[in-house]
Amino acid sequence: MKPAAETGGGTPPVPPPAPQPASAAEKTTDPKRIIVRIHSAPPHHNAGGELALFSMLRPLAERGHRVEVWLSRYGKARDPYLLDGVLVVPLASRLDFGAAIRHADVVISQYENVPAAAALARGYGIPFVALAHNPAPVIFKNIAAGTTALVVYNSLHLQAEADAMFAERPKWTRPARSIIVRPPVFAQDYATTPGDRITLVNLNEAKGGGLFWKLAAHLPDRRFLAVQGAYGQQILRDLPNVDLIDHVAADRMRDEVYARTRVLLMPSHVESWGRVGVEALASGIPVVANPTPGLSEALGDAGIYAEANDLQAWIASIEALDDPATWQAASDRALQRSKELDPSEDLAAWVKAIEEL
Template sequence: MTKPLHIVARVHAMPPEHNAGAEHMLVTMLAALVKRGHQAQVWLSRAGSVRDVYDYEGIEVVPQGSRLDFGVAARRADLLVSHLECVPTTAALARGFGRPMAVICHNDHRPTLRDMAAGGVTLAVYNSQWVEAEAALFFAEYPSSVRPRDEIVVRPPVDADRYATKPGSAVTLINCNEDKGGLVFEALARRMPDRQFLAVTGAYGEQILPGLPNVEVVDHVPGEEMAARVYRRTRVLLMPSAYESWGRTAVEALASGIPVVAHPTRGLCESLGDAGIYIDRSDVGAWQSTLERLLGDPAEYRLAAKRARARSAELDPASDLQTWCDAVEEVAGARPAPR
């Protein structure tokens, strides 16, 4: 094994206080490095309710309120890691201290690609093949951009055993903001008063929570509790998202053989493959008829569940995590010792 590395990440938030797909992807990737014998530390840029340093799945998390010095940690790091809003400042430190840096690109938004290509980034990690393709088009369009030395695809890793459970009876939406399909969910609950609906509040966005007798609202759920508190109660998962670069919760649901009805974003089409049931989010009537068929026809449901489990097996994260760990050890292992 290569020498133990000190990996330092700078991000805006982390579980258990903030539970979104990007953060859980980062946790799984850093935990894989810890299992390889490396040290992983995450520094938060936003103030939260926690002020003391804590451990999360073997990763040391340093809250913004701890008053510790991130600059010192960055200078001593073997590799800096960042994503989303924290990329520009972290990349500036990487350039200043001469440290290699990895950026996780969770989407194809122009700010994401622009920040990744501004210089100081050694390794770009794309969360899907289609985002990787969009990045290639970006570099072709902006040839003066600085392309990272290495680029890999790591699909948001989901350990199926962690999420697998016996499905329940509810029609579920996780994160009920408008972009994720909160209005579609509300319309379906009104149209289907005899069906049970489960609304799980999300980590961001204004939540649309219908005050209906057939809708139960569950507060924001930490990742380690999703199987027991959400998927165990879910019969069908709805993903009427306007945009998904991948769709982690959809893949989590597949582990239990839960059918996923989704708007055909490029990310959901890639993640769900043949297991997805695709309907345009503007056609609420089609969503209703699909749900009635799935919930009312046991044979139809069994077929959809079988496809879901098969797709879950295809998405085993072991290979992607191996690629990630190998790439980190290659780009971080050759730098000089900290001064």
């Protein structure tokens, strides 16, 4: 996922995406203008929700749709740039989002931008698509406000939580249609030969940063890798058996993180899916995880589970993987689960649903 060179300053209208390279995807005969509203985007912001979104937008661009992502927060980028055939328009470009959305065929949003994007789409009579990564009531209240054409859940458990929320609020209007698209991970982008480190990606408290440093202190004979995350207050320490590195962009994760990792830790307190864990599975890296509904669904039988507050359970899980036969069995399960999570069918259903709007 590498951006094309940023364009010059420019004023409206926004330039169309450059011609796309030849693709196995058959071009549509009815291209749509798809406007997406989110707060931040790769390559400057590499969180799971944004990476999943661009994995979903790429096949739409390959089909010949004009896909534009308009950012609502200031970031490092100032000028529009192309990423995987998708035009990204930073807030600092000062281009007119209101003018763009008036000419959209479909509007897509997620997280904090759902209320405003849904209202604009509703006002202009444009089909609105909400991507649901968590069961935040404020999002579902706005989804229920009237004209949401499609809700995309990232997991079965999140769909069940949303169904329960709608059942408890009979005055809320259920969206016309919903599908499940598990955060797409293309195994070939991440597969490598595992290394020798015990790794945590994102050192904030919600991701288990505190537990990570306790484990490293209790296991001084083992080598750890601490990767700073894209968001949240990072918990930083200085231990001789820990390599601490800065945030790593998505296209460098394979070589700079997974190629150094023997065991991945995911002691997240809350995790609606767990993209990092699925990326690690592609290399046969065993994942020790807190059994949140999302991680349990994502990792399945390949996961090794320990409660987030049970330090001894985490130590025992790591020590068990010292045995080569135990590690190999866990690695085999990881590779099998990676194959089961091939995103092709989910993405085909997603493209079909968008094109039917």
